[in-house]
Amino acid sequence: MAQLAGVSQATVSLVLSARSDGKAATISEETRQRVLDAARSLGYAHDPAARRLAAARNNLLGVFSFTATFPTDVQHSYYPFLVGVEQEAAARGYDLVLFTGSSSGGAGAAGPDALSRVRLADGCLFLGRHAPGAELKRLVADGFPVVHLGRREELEGLAWVGADYVSASRAVVEHLAALGHRRIVLVREADDAPASADRQRGFLEGLAAVGGEAGPEAVLRCADPASAVTAERVRALVADGVTAFVAEETDTGAAWRALDAAVREAGLSCPGDVSLGLLGSPPPDLAAAPVPTGFDVPRHQLGAAAVRLLAALVAGEEAQEPLVACEFRTGATAGPPGRRP
Amino acid sequence: MAQLAGVSQATVSLVLSARSDGKAATISEETRQRVLDAARSLGYAHDPAARRLAAARNNLLGVFSFTATFPTDVQHSYYPFLVGVEQEAAARGYDLVLFTGSSSGGAGAAGPDALSRVRLADGCLFLGRHAPGAELKRLVADGFPVVHLGRREELEGLAWVGADYVSASRAVVEHLAALGHRRIVLVREADDAPASADRQRGFLEGLAAVGGEAGPEAVLRCADPASAVTAERVRALVADGVTAFVAEETDTGAAWRALDAAVREAGLSCPGDVSLGLLGSPPPDLAAAPVPTGFDVPRHQLGAAAVRLLAALVAGEEAQEPLVACEFRTGATAGPPGRRP
DNA sequence: TTGTAGGCGTTATCAG
DNA sequence: CTGATAACGCCTACAA
Numbered sequence: 001m002a003q004l005a006g007v008s009q010a011t012v013s014l015v016l017s018a019r020s021d022g023k024a025a026t027i028s029e030e031t032r033q034r035v036l037d038a039a040r041s042l043g044y045a046h047d048p049a050a051r052r053l054a055a056a057r058n059n060l061l062g063v064f065s066f067t068a069t070f071p072t073d074v075q076h077s078y079y080p081f082l083v084g085v086e087q088e089a090a091a092r093g094y095d096l097v098l099f100t101g102s103s104s105g106g107a108g109a110a111g112p113d114a115l116s117r118v119r120l121a122d123g124c125l126f127l128g129r130h131a132p133g134a135e136l137k138r139l140v141a142d143g144f145p146v147v148h149l150g151r152r153e154e155l156e157g158l159a160w161v162g163a164d165y166v167s168a169s170r171a172v173v174e175h176l177a178a179l180g181h182r183r184i185v186l187v188r189e190a191d192d193a194p195a196s197a198d199r200q201r202g203f204l205e206g207l208a209a210v211g212g213e214a215g216p217e218a219v220l221r222c223a224d225p226a227s228a229v230t231a232e233r234v235r236a237l238v239a240d241g242v243t244a245f246v247a248e249e250t251d252t253g254a255a256w257r258a259l260d261a262a263v264r265e266a267g268l269s270c271p272g273d274v275s276l277g278l279l280g281s282p283p284p285d286l287a288a289a290p291v292p293t294g295f296d297v298p299r300h301q302l303g304a305a306a307v308r309l310l311a312a313l314v315a316g317e318e319a320q321e322p323l324v325a326c327e328f329r330t331g332a333t334a335g336p337p338g339r340r341p
Numbered sequence: 342m343a344q345l346a347g348v349s350q351a352t353v354s355l356v357l358s359a360r361s362d363g364k365a366a367t368i369s370e371e372t373r374q375r376v377l378d379a380a381r382s383l384g385y386a387h388d389p390a391a392r393r394l395a396a397a398r399n400n401l402l403g404v405f406s407f408t409a410t411f412p413t414d415v416q417h418s419y420y421p422f423l424v425g426v427e428q429e430a431a432a433r434g435y436d437l438v439l440f441t442g443s444s445s446g447g448a449g450a451a452g453p454d455a456l457s458r459v460r461l462a463d464g465c466l467f468l469g470r471h472a473p474g475a476e477l478k479r480l481v482a483d484g485f486p487v488v489h490l491g492r493r494e495e496l497e498g499l500a501w502v503g504a505d506y507v508s509a510s511r512a513v514v515e516h517l518a519a520l521g522h523r524r525i526v527l528v529r530e531a532d533d534a535p536a537s538a539d540r541q542r543g544f545l546e547g548l549a550a551v552g553g554e555a556g557p558e559a560v561l562r563c564a565d566p567a568s569a570v571t572a573e574r575v576r577a578l579v580a581d582g583v584t585a586f587v588a589e590e591t592d593t594g595a596a597w598r599a600l601d602a603a604v605r606e607a608g609l610s611c612p613g614d615v616s617l618g619l620l621g622s623p624p625p626d627l628a629a630a631p632v633p634t635g636f637d638v639p640r641h642q643l644g645a646a647a648v649r650l651l652a653a654l655v656a657g658e659e660a661q662e663p664l665v666a667c668e669f670r671t672g673a674t675a676g677p678p679g680r681r682p
Numbered sequence: 683t684t685g686t687a688g689g690c691g692t693t694a695t696c697a698g
Numbered sequence: 699c700t701g702a703t704a705a706c707g708c709c710t711a712c713a714a
Contacts, residue, residue: 011700013693028699043479045457050691052390053706060458069437070423082411086441095458096410098439100427116386117401117436120461138384352684354709369683391707394690685714691706698701 011035016046017056052120061089061310062124064099064115066131078127081149084303085125092311097121115139123314125149125306145313149306151194151322159313161305161322165198165279166205168295168326172246172277173206175293175328180337181244181275182212185237187255188248190223199248199279225258231266234259238266238274243337246294249280256282256292271335278333293331298324352376357387358397393461402430402651403465405440405456407472419468422490425644426466433652438462456480464655466490466647486654490647492535492663500654502646502663506539506620507546509636509667513587513618514547516634516669521678522585522616523553526578528596529589531564540589540620566599572607575600579607579615584678587635590621597623597633612676619674634672639665 015035038044052058063085071077089096099118115135118124123145126136131148133155139146140157148155151162176184186203188196200219207214222228225247234245245263247255256278268274270290278294305324312319356368356376379385393399404426412418430437440459456476459465464486467477472489474496480487481498489496492503517525527544529537541560548555563569566588575586586604588596597619609615611631619635643665650660 010693010702013691014700017693031700047394047691048458048461049390049393050706051693053388053394053690053708054692054694055706056693058458060461068427068431069439070420070427072424072428079411083413086409086411087413090409090441096439096441097461098410098437100431100437117389117399120389120401120438135384350685351709355684358709367683372684388707391690392709394692394706395708395710396690397709683714686712688709688711690708693704693706695704696702698699 012039049120052122057314058120058122059093059095060097060121061094061307061314062097062099062118062121064118064124064126064131066126066128069098069100080299081127081303081306084300085307086303087300088304088307092307094307094311099124119144123147123310125310145310147306147310147313149302151198153194159309159319159322161302161309161324163195163297163302164323164325165195166202167323168328169199169202169246169279170206170209171202171328172279172294173203173212174210175330176244176246176275176277176334177206177210177212179275179334182210183240183242184212184218184244184246184277185242186219186246186248186279187225187229187259188219188221189225189250189255190221191250193250196248196250203246203279225255226261229255229258229262231262234262234268234274235266238268242274244275244277244334246277246279249278249282249294253283253286257286260286260289269338270333273338275334275337278331290332291329293329293334295326295328297326353380390461393463398655399461399463400434400436401438401462402435402648402655403438403440403459403462405459405465405467405472407467407469410439410441421640422468422644422647425641426648427644428641429645429648433648435648435652440465460485464488464651466651486651488647488651488654490643492539494535500650500660500663502643502650502665503535504638504643505664505666506536507543509669510540510543510587510620511547511550512543512669513620513635514544514553515551516671517585517587517616517618517675518547518551518553520616520675523551524581524583525553525559525585525587525618526583527560527587527589527620528566528570528600529560529562530566530591530596531562534591537589537591544587544620566595567602570596570599570603572603575603575609575615576607579609583615585616585618585675587618587620590619590623590635594624594627598627601627601630610679611674614679616676616678617674619672631673632670634670634675636667636669638667 011031012035015032016039048058048060063082065078069078086096097120115132118139124139124147126146126148128150131152136146136148136155136158146158148158148160150160152158152160173184184207186200188200203219204214207218220229245259247259249256259276263270263274263276270276276292278292280294281296282289282292302324309319309322352368352372353376356373357380389399389401404423406419410419427437438461456473459480465480465488467487467489469491472493477487477489477496477499487499489499489501490503491501493499493501514525525548527541529541544560545555548559561570586600588600590597600617604611604615604617611617617633619633621635622637623630623633646665650663653660
């Protein structure tokens with residue numbers, strides 16, 4: 001302890017914690033310097049564990065992901081989010097501690113106290129849709145600041161930030177409508193993720209707003225897009241008056257892949273005969289193809305927004321707007337409706 | 342606290358810490374179950390901070406990198422190492438805590454206690470060559486388990502793991518020699534990194550071992566490879582009897598780039614007229630080119646080895662072999678010496 | 683086998 | 699303005 005070197009005992013706490021604090025006048029300059037010198041010569045530093053134990057702040061923000069943080073398969077990693085998280089945290093003077101969920105490989109990860117270690121930090125950010133509700137609930141019930149990255153409304157009181165898929169999807173439809181399209185079909189997968197539901201909702205809203213036909217036949221919900229969305233199917237729909245298709249983005253990109261393949265196989269030219277929209281970003285392996293009209297999820301900004309919210313919670317402030325706007329991408333797959341064959 | 346639910350008070354500590362411990366006979370099965378049940382129903386879990394403060398283990402391994410952990414420029418990130426680190430940590434039942442060095446953007450990062458927060462964990466792994474010696478020294482002096490990823494012998498008592506560049510470089514030279522080369526030139530940059538020194542040493546050792554000419558003219562040390570290694574230079578050397586070149590790998594890949602460009606510009610065919618070796622892996626943007634004869638740094642394994650060493654230190658065991666072997670890559674840029682023009 | 687007491691390093695409260 | 703003192707939650711003897 002530094003008090004041995006100086007003369008005081010827990011006065012050191014005052015001078016050390018009030019480093020750049022506002023209330024600096026509470027201690028005499030002399031002892032202050034004495035303490036500072038002693039601390040420096042001893043190479044003294046706070047013990048973060050003790051500091052936190054004593055109900056103080058750590059200046060640490062936790063990040064917990066339920067899949068491996070550094071997957072060998074770099075495909076669906078949270079890297080882009082984490083970039084934003086790290087930048088915003090740095091900007092706000094917070095340090096990051098990343099808890100890897102996959103660690104303790106099946107042992108601790110599954111255990112009931114898998115999440116307890118996040119209490120090392122002042123608050124924690126959760127990534128991934130597999131966050132166990134019960135544990136999160138307990139955390140927020142204990143008053144521990146928690147933010148979930150991704151819409152999560154089932155859990156009462158759980159703060160979250162998410163992309164505004166509804167508005168973004170709607171904007172894509174409106175863009176198509178502005179080009180003259182009225183009969184537009186959404187291709188989506190069968191699984192019921194909030195992100196899918198949001199996109200469909202935005203799609204239907206957009207359709208309704210522009211006076212398009214928003215009946216149930218406007219959405220193609222298929223368990224296996226590859227086999228459901230065939231060339232004949234597309235040809236038939238086009239013959240029936242459909243002039244544009246939009247696909248939802250998923251991990252696999254199955255809907256977009258199927259749509260793309262079917263149109264190509266049907267011998268339809270893309271911006272010419274039919275217009276295509278993608279409710280999200282194309283899978284990396286299709287990035288070389290003509291860039292799809294659609295929108296990009298602002299992953300960096302989402303990460304940053306999550307950190308902002310978490311910082312607010314830690315500081316005891318109120319939550320702000322959880323939705324982050326997506327960025328419209330003009331792309332090259334949408335044009336005026338082709339003449340019906 | 343769980344004692345309210347059960348009947349005991351710190352007995353809970355015994356049963357909870359002896360979870361899968363060897364000495365299980367120290368507590369009666371009945372109270373044990375009672376405590377366990379109470380803990381489960383209350384959702385109780387250790388407070389990691391308190392646990393650590395009480396001189397116990399956390400089961401947390403720290404990772405500290407001095408550059409951004411998630412750089413926007415994905416070029417020189419530690420990602421490949423971290424993959425290995427995460428896997429090995431998971432395999433050993435450790436959880437990972439990643440401290441981002443760049444956070445606290447210039448404020449806390451530079452502060453004297455920037456490293457103090459790693460004490461939250463049972464030990465810490467340091468990545469990057471900018472680790473401040475003084476702070477590391479203090480950490481090891483305090484008996485805190487520390488492992489540095491990358492050779493670091495100047496700091497007495499600092500444990501480290503690194504790639505065996507010497508042997509790997511030597512192997513490349515010996516491969517060339519086996520093909521018949523005797524006059525080989527090393528192109529390296531001027532800056533004095535341990536990794537560069539190691540490669541040069543291995544190069545010279547190899548040359549000496551095969552009876553090649555290992556004089557000082559065998560290594561081209563240039564501040565700016567691009568301007569120093571020109572087509573004429575290469576042509577002159579070849580005319581003088583040099584049949585093979587090797588370049589060191591660096592962040593920028595400048596040496597290899599320069600060599601590659603110069604040879605091409607000199608109108609020399611690569612496996613035909615001259616053989617080329619790369620002491621490391623090619624930069625990503627040159628990965629499409631014919632794969633260079635050389636070696637790959639086993640980044641995953643390095644990360645894993647670092648975790649193993651750190652775990653050993655935490656457990657109070659002794660350090661093991663710090664060097665990890667690189668993997669020879671046959672490649673397509675080396676063949677028998679061409680006829681001298 | 684279990685409960686009791688002391689201490690880990692820090693902050694917060696409250697007298698001097 | 700400063701110095702005691704009591705938590706914070708847990709662990710490790712030691713005593714019952």
